[in-house]
Amino acid sequence: RKTLPIGNSGLRIPTLGFGVYKIPPHTCKAACLSALQHGYRHIDCAQLYKSEAEVAAAVAESPVPREEVFLTTKIKQWRGGTDDLHQSLLKSIEALGGGPDGYVDLFLIHTPRFRNGSVKDVWLALEKFHAEGRVKAIGVSNFGIDHLEELKEHASIWPPHLHPWCQQRELVKYCRDNNIIIQAYSPLATGARLSDPRLKLIATENGKSPAQVLIRYSLQKGWIPLPKSENRERIRENAQVFDFELDDTDMSVLDGIDEGKLGARFPANVM
Numbered sequence: 001r002k003t004l005p006i007g008n009s010g011l012r013i014p015t016l017g018f019g020v021y022k023i024p025p026h027t028c029k030a031a032c033l034s035a036l037q038h039g040y041r042h043i044d045c046a047q048l049y050k051s052e053a054e055v056a057a058a059v060a061e062s063p064v065p066r067e068e069v070f071l072t073t074k075i076k077q078w079r080g081g082t083d084d085l086h087q088s089l090l091k092s093i094e095a096l097g098g099g100p101d102g103y104v105d106l107f108l109i110h111t112p113r114f115r116n117g118s119v120k121d122v123w124l125a126l127e128k129f130h131a132e133g134r135v136k137a138i139g140v141s142n143f144g145i146d147h148l149e150e151l152k153e154h155a156s157i158w159p160p161h162l163h164p165w166c167q168q169r170e171l172v173k174y175c176r177d178n179n180i181i182i183q184a185y186s187p188l189a190t191g192a193r194l195s196d197p198r199l200k201l202i203a204t205e206n207g208k209s210p211a212q213v214l215i216r217y218s219l220q221k222g223w224i225p226l227p228k229s230e231n232r233e234r235i236r237e238n239a240q241v242f243d244f245e246l247d248d249t250d251m252s253v254l255d256g257i258d259e260g261k262l263g264a265r266f267p268a269n270v271m
């Protein structure tokens with residue numbers, strides 16, 4: 001499936017997203033243009049990545065209409081009170097949405113840890129923009145079950161860090177039970193585990209690359225992977241994931257390589 005419904009809002013989110021985390025602003029427009037050209041219709045950015053304007057510029061320049069692209073951003077820590085919070089959100093909506101009538105498809109709270117204000121303040125501010133149609137869907141990022149419990153009434157979507165070495169099964173089950181869609185950032189484990197022999201074997205058997213296997217694994221788990229790449233060839237490669245399927249044996253081998261919390265550390269050298 002190439003898109004998933006978001007609750008019963010009528011909105012759909014493309015199941016493969018392009019992650020711009022760590023792509024420097026000056027190369028971000030070119031990377032996004034390349035991604036759009038290779039079929040991505042979902043770009044995941046954030047205020048912290050400082051590239052909202054570049055993402056918007058790529059969408060404006062590409063032949064793909066804005067309505068066909070799903071744009072996500074995330075609010076970072078802001079200075080000041082509620083007015084500043086609203087200003088901060090509006091700035092992103094205008095930067096990404098291309099002006100006063102613009103909109104953002106998905107606005108996430110980047111972290112549950114804010115030094116001033118509270119998650120609830122941010123959520124209420126997001127709800128206001130949602131009601132005005134400037135933000136089509138809202139959600140959270142990097143939240144644990146405790147944080148989610150507080151927002152249970154509202155949360156619809158958010159991306160924990162998920163890949164075969166760090167599966168966060170309890171969180172995934174919680175999301176399933178509560179009808180929350182999951183996005184997986186760093187689905188390639190930041191590239192650090194691509195030479196894992198178990199992964200390489202599955203890749204060879206399927207005639208695909210280790211990165212394609214990891215992205216396909218996320219898709220088959222029902223997560224929304226957001227692989228990042230600055231390289232035109234790898235951007236293309238990472239989108240070629242709808243023409244094969246991992247069988248039950250492959251899936252269970254990958255299910256079995258979970259290392260729990262340890263798996264989140266991405267050691268540069270693998271076994």
Ligand code: A2P
Nearest residue numbers: 186187188189190191211227228229230231234
């Ligand atoms: P690059 O941007 O030079 O392609 P994640 O999405 O898990 O955070 O992983 C991103 C890392 O994986 C980046 O360092 C990226 O480097 C690298 N990467 C992305 N796609 C591939 C691929 N198909 N093969 C190998 N490495 C990749």
